[in-house]
Amino acid sequence: MQHILYLENAKQLSVNNSCLLIKDSNDQENTIHCDDILAIVIENIYCQITIPAMLLCVESKIPLLVCDHKHQPAIYCLDFYTHSELRKQITEQINWPIEKQYLAWLTIIRYKLDNQLMVLRLFSPHHLAINKITEYRQKLDQVNLVAEQINTIESISARLYFNALFGDEFKRFELDGINAALNYGYSIVRSVILLAITGRGLHPTLGIWHHSVRNRFNLADDLIEILRPLVDQTVKKMMLDNQQQFTRNHRQQLLSILHHPVLWQQKMVSLKNAIDHYLNDFVRFMGSECDIISPIIWSNVEYGTD
Structure with a gap:
């Protein structure tokens, strides 16, 4: 390994x-x-x-x-220039159809809520939050949702989810141990996504939903959404509270996420390998070479499986 x-x-x-x-x-x-x-x-x-x-x-x-x-x-x-058809890939990325971008983002948020529900069922007795997020997840299956509706569903579900998982006093982006752990874990996963993006000749600045002119990694921040609950699950297992320091041991536990066994199209692989498959599937979907983006589903077996 x-x-x-x-x-x-x-x-x-x-x-x-x-x-x-x-x-x-x-x-x-x-x-x-x-x-x-x-x-x-x-x-x-x-x-x-x-x-x-x-x-x-x-x-x-x-x-x-x-x-x-x-x-x-x-x-x-990162190396932005190793792909043999860099200009072709970025030109295609710039011209991805708006409809495909919308459908890809809708799919990502559906999977994100699925994974949030999986984490809550594993750790939290907050049935009210689970029921409410389930209702919002069902709304995502409705046709003709506008972008603002998707954004509202994702935002409200995230607030319900974090409070159910880490307590009613928890607030995202505060300066505490839980937020430090979340930020660290997200950054680790984001780095692997960035490597997969540039390896395909794409530019991480050009997102399908995130379009901030100040964000160098808009596309990575689109694609990471379905994987954030895996980080959340790992942080929850640490039993951190808002008063605890984010230690070396915590950081090493979060690094092990890259070895975490996940299911990709019914095959067990490490998270790092699954991210490569996920990115390839996403690119094929945006190029109309396939009809769906397959989800990454993780198991609760111990880290170290590949």
Whole structure:
């Protein structure tokens, strides 16, 4: 199984004989082949990363994340130019039909609510919230919903969901341990989605629903929606409360999400591999090569299955 490198005390990341060379604060060196690496997260803001090391990560399609002083991923190492038909892919992306964008977003929100309900049934006794979200999910199956209705359903369901899962006092985007854990987990999943997007020759800025001029990753933030409940589930298992610090142990637990076993078209694969399939399905749908975007469904077996 590939490893996630969590470099908290790394002094330097460089290359030696086509492998990554990691030097720690005591000048101890460790060499690891890229085929054995699933992702790299650098927690030390003073770590020196050589350009050959960054290029090797890009060539090997290894997500490389550098965290800030608050331990949140702040830098993503991506290559936008490796696809052989980059201009063709981005031109097609710009010209995706509005109707297909609408249908894709509607499908994503349907799956998101399905997954939120799955998490609530697993953890929460709040039957009222489950019943209300179920009603909203049923409304998404109605025809002729306008974009504002989808947005309202998603927004209200999210508020019901988070309060049922983390308590009535919980507020998203507050400065507390739960929010720090959620943000970290979402960033980890987002990094893998970004790698899949750029690998297909698409540009992550060009979203189907998110269109902020200040957001570099609109498309990734569209596609991640169905996967957010997996992060929520992991954070819930940590038994964090609003007063607890977000620790190194919590961050390592969230990194293991990439190994989480999920079902993709009735096959058990790791989340990282499922994201590649999901992105391919999405692109085929937008190009009218298939009629549906298949969901990612996860199981509750232990991490480590592939």
